[in-house]
Each structure stands twice: as structure tokens, then as C-alpha cells.
Amino acid sequence: MATRVLHRPIRGIYAVVALLAIGAVGCSDVSDAVDSAKDGAKKMARQRSVFSLGIGDCYNPNGEVAGETFAVEIVPCGEAHAGQVVGEFNIDGEKTYPGEDAVAAIADERCPVEAGKFAQDTWALPKGVDLFYYTPTKESWATGDRAVSCTYTSESGKSTGSLQADAKSLKPEQTAYLKGANAVYDALWANQPDADSVEEDLDGYKAQAKAVAAALDAHLEGVQDIEGTEIGKLREQLKKTAEHWKKAANATDVDAFYLAYDRAFTGLDPNKTVAARKELGLATTVPADEAEVWAA
Template sequence: MSLGATSRSLRGISVVVALLAIGAAGCADVVDSAKDGAKKVARQRSVFSLSTGDCYNPNSKAAASEEFAIEVVPCKEPHEGQVVGEFTIDDEKSFPGADAVAVIADERCPAEAQKFAPDTWALPTGAEVFYYHPTKESWATGDRSVSCAYTKESGKLTGSLKNAPLDADQLAYLKGSTAVYDALWENQPEGEVEDDLPGYKAQAKAVAAALDTHVQALRNIEQPETGKLRAQLEKAAGEWKKAASAGDSDTFYLAYDGAFTGIDPNKSIAARKELKLATTVPADEAEVWAG
């Protein structure tokens, strides 16, 4: 299916809807309907031409791989998504398959989203990463672009999700904090500790390393609450290191309890407030530590 044909078809449908409205409504309603239809038509854009920062509404409930045109809207209006980054797949000569493309997008889009909105605590509840990616057909025409976006599980977004410019201390804190939780969840084993002690020890080693880097960066931030947080995280890093060197599951559990509670996001609120960052713990994180 060619992009051009799809785009023309969508425009034609919008015009037909506007014309049908003339026979079914009063004059004022006809004018309003025509204006709305014309506005929607004017806002149509190929999904392949999306740019970072664009706020948009899909024209249908089609899957990402089947969407060819969207309605770009001002971010101040309610919308279903905002493009937060883009990249091209340059290291593949032939179409690698939809699953392989999805794997690439799943890996790279969160990083693009992080660059666009570094403070994930400032995101609205339910915001999640989404993407438009090449299909086999579009790949054959030279399409290599992946557009990463934030959408909501339900309802719509209002306003841009892009963070206000952040200073060096804020960025340093967010980079280190994100790395710690990435190390935790990206290395989370599936079974119990007794079933996979080596896997849990590897996770603990990764978290400890991320904490060491985070603590080192926090030494350059001369703020009292941030200093308290640094001391707490330094202690937590020690517990993660004990867990990483545990010889048996019981020893691991003894260290893990203090290690895990030591990185409870609720304990970072005072430092975040001091650094003028968002202070509401995301619901999914709050649920984990509440248990």
C-alpha cells in the first residue's frame, strides 16, 4: 500500500463527511462542521514525516504498523500522543522482520524518551512509550525511521511532556537515579532467589555499580538534602555488594532487605524537592515499595 494513495483516501473521506453534514444539519451546524472538517484535513500529515515534539491524534485504531497518516495538533489541545524522539535503522540492508524491528525500537525508544523528558516522575499517570516503525512495504521504499512517542493507557494528554530546561545538578541526579533503577529492573531474574542465586547476585552487582557511579556524581552537588541522600545510597550500595558476594540464599536475603529498602524512591523526595524536580513517586514504583 503506497503512502500517497492512503493519504489521498483519507482526505477524500474527510471531504465527504463534511458534504454529508450539509444535508443533515442547520446552517450554523454546517459551517461549524465544515470548519472542523477543514481543520482536520489541514492537519493531516504522513506518519513518516513526524518530528520530535509533534503532538498528534491517530486517524483510527489501527496498529502502529498499519497507520499511515495522523492528525498533528497543537500540544495545548487534548491529544493521544507526542513524538519524543526518532532514529533510523542504518545497520540492516534488508528488512529484518517486524519482530526484529520491534526489538530495536523497544531498546532505543526508552532512551529517546529519557532524553526528551529526563524527569519521568513529571510524566502524567499512565504515560507509556509507543512507536511507529517501518513495515516490510515501507522498507522497500527506503523507509528506515522509527518515531518514538509517549501515549496514555486511557484518556488524552494535554500540554507538551518536554521538561523545562534542566541545570547540570538536575541532569546529573536524574542520569544516576535512572541508571540505578534500570540496573535493578533490567537484570531482574524470573524465579526465586533459591532457584537462581547467580542471577540475583548478578543483579546485585549491577545495581551496586550503578549506585557507586550515582553516589560519585552526587558528591558534586553541594545541597544538604542531596548530601543526606548520598550517604543513604552509599550505605545501600554496601548492602548490594554484600548481596552480590553472598555464598547462599540466606546470606543474600539478609543483605537484600537493606539493599532494596535503601533505594526506596520515597527516600529521595526531599532531595528532589531541593533540586526542584518532581516529587510525586510514580504509582507503579510506589506500589512496589509499598509491599
């Protein structure tokens, strides 16, 4: 998780070091050193506080992606960059700092939703890109910081272009499908109980099943008027899947839950949506992390 921290920038020191380095090289290396200094100066001129990040900003982290930071390099989205801010919100209703775990839990729940508004088709994201977020620390909270910045960022590799470019060209039926599908998987993961087994928290797992069933009902309503052979097949399959989730939500004991959950979870296998996605003209490569979950 990437976090904020209030800190005074030391960009001036870096600029001085870059310039002084020119005098320490031979004449044959002066040109390379000048180019290097220019690149360094350009990077420093682009440094911005993480407190000033806005939706749509493309950037490169200074060092490791995860960890505390106070500044990043803002770059035009047409240039190679590691991350882009895709959503933001304020943590409201908390008078005192709720703690790192609580803040992370809020971001875990809200950021997928906010990111989905910006780049709806997560299957179309560049390879290696994951959801990260900058959150307040205890120190920055004391100064009034309540903002969470949600980003899609790669820990190794860069891409060009804005992630929102494809979203602007989506057709109504594509948007309807993605809105519902994203909500289903958000419901699944946002309501995942902390307990490792159903025996430890049957009520928690039943609550998760209820949330997924509700999301599936909404998804089915959203795509009911979309025409197409494959989307029709997917609708029928999701109707059956929704019924299994409802059975899991109403299970009276652990055994009954497991019987329903097995078919319910299998019914959400993203591989079963590929044909419908192709028919709708959406990305058809299942993200590696999702493929791994259902392969297991």
C-alpha cells in the same frame, strides 16, 4: 506497543464524507454541520505519516494508541494533544528483520534513554502519560524502514505544552541528579531477567544487580558535590544500597542473593528520594506505577 505499517493514506475519502454530510441535515443544523466539517477538514489537513514524525512533534493518534497505524494528527504543542515524540533512533546492525519481539526489546532498552534526554524529570509528566514507541514492521523493514520513534502518550486524556519546556529551565544540580537517578532505574528495568524467579536464572539476576550497582556508583559520583541536608542523607542511603547490590551481584548461591537483594531493592524505593527532590526543587509526587511496584 504502537507499531508502524506502510499503507496508503485515505484522507481524501474522509474529507468527501465530511462534506457530503452537510447536505443530509436540516437548515437548523447546517451551522453545526459546517463547524463539524471544518473541524474534520482541519484534522485531515494535519494528517502526517508516522514515517515523518520528528523529535518534539505533538500529535493525536487516529483511534487506539496501541496497534498498527500509518498516520497521526500533528498539532501545535500549545493545543490539546495526547502524545509527543521525545526521541528517535535507527536499528543498526541487522540485515534482516529481527522479528517483532526483538525490535520491541531494542525499543524497550533505548527509548527510556532517549526520552530521558528530552524530558528528564519523569515525575513531572502529565498524569496518565506512558512511554510508547512506533517501530518498523516486517513490511516496512523491507522498504528500508529502520527508525524507532519514542513517544510519551496518554491513552485517555490530553495535555497542552511541550514536555521539553521544563527541561530547558533545569539547574545544573537538578540535571545532575536526574541523569543519575534515571540511569539507575533504567539499569534496573532494562536488565530485568525473563525468568520469574532467581532459582531459574541466578546468573541473569546477578548481571542485573551488577548493572544497577554500577549505575548507583555513577549516580553517587554525579551528585557528590551537590549541597543540601536532604541530598546528603540520600547520598548516604544510596551508598548503603549500592553495597547491597554489589553483594547481590557477587552472591555465590540463591540464598545469599535473596538476602542482599531484599535490602538492595528496598533501597531504591522512590519514596526515599522525595525529601531530596523537594530540596532540589523537583517534582515530588511518585508516579503511580512506581509507587505500586514498591508498595507490593
